[in-house]
């Protein structure tokens with residue numbers, strides 16, 4: 132066995148009710164003026180955080196949106212300067228975490244992340260900002276949150292329509308690393324337990340959305356899967372998701388959830404052992420089929436047609452996705468991508484094409 136491994140500077144506080152620790156954690160680190168970030172839909176979560184940290188709150192910015200538009204970053208930055216914020220607290224899903232990361236990148240403001248979906252962004256050093264209709268992403272350790280508070284109680288009201296796809300989005304981060312051409316054993320250990328926890332808990336959440344134990348397992352799984360991406364790699368799967376999200380504005384989590392079974396099937400012969408390990412972690416016979424079955428249990432959107440794409444879009448997407456080389460265990464051609472997208476468009480059973 133031979134490998135290199137470097138961790139990111141993670142600090143995690145995890146547990147039901149963990150949000151209550153926010154004031155003491157801010158004090159411990161000497162932060163006195165936090166700007167709380169949220170989406171408009173989660174203003175109530177931002178207000179709860181504000182009430183909790185009381186005089187340590189410098190204000191609320193509730194305009195976070197998907198894909199971190201530069202205009203939003205600039206507006207939040209202007210407010211942060213006006214209220215003399217010394218840190219930001221992102222309470223929400225990947226869109227809100229993403230805004231906190233962008234501010235950390237652009238103005239050096241430390242970010243505290245309180246994730247309320249399974250996006251896992253708080254465990255990665257990946258940032259993204261959209262400018263002029265183009266999303267630029269990069270890796271930079273400065274965007275890793277100073278600390279993250281995972282409180283499963285905040286996820287009890289996450290709608291089923293978001294919970295299922297968001298959970299499979301997290302699984303994707305782990306699956307691509309277990310099925311890498313040269314998997315790293317430490318990353319695989321994190322990833323496999325994350326896959327297991329999500330495979331068990333997501334169907335339970337659909338049955339009983341307010342089941343705290345299932346919510347706890349899912350959030351734990353998302354944390355591990357995010358960690359796997361944070362120190363790991365991406366491949367064809369993420370290339371396809373970013374192409375569809377970036378060029379056709381498809382929902383991030385739904386796109387991941389629909390495509391994962393097909394991208395796993397595509398690579399399955401090239402990375403046979405890793406694919407079997409994913410199946411074993413999920414407790415199923417075959418990984419791609421197991422992911423496809425899970426999708427049909429936890430989401431009503433099961434094919435690319437459901438995301439509003441047309442058949443004509445697939446050829447354009449195949450062109451864009453293969454404009455530059457993609458690091459992937461199995462070589463990628465435009466024709467392969469078009470076939471994969473066509474099968475996913477029709478929601479057919481995944482097969483090794």
Ligand code: NAD
Nearest residue numbers: 170172198224225226247248250252255257286288289383
């Ligand atoms: P999101 O953050 O856009 O949230 C979706 C919706 O759910 C929003 O309206 C939000 O307010 C609402 N919501 C979130 N938590 C809730 C809760 N507990 N209860 C009720 N409503 C809630 O979606 P997402 O899928 O979490 O994040 C997607 C974004 O994250 C994309 O822009 C993606 O690129 C980014 N992302 C980045 C990374 C990374 O490592 N940088 C990783 C994963 C995702």
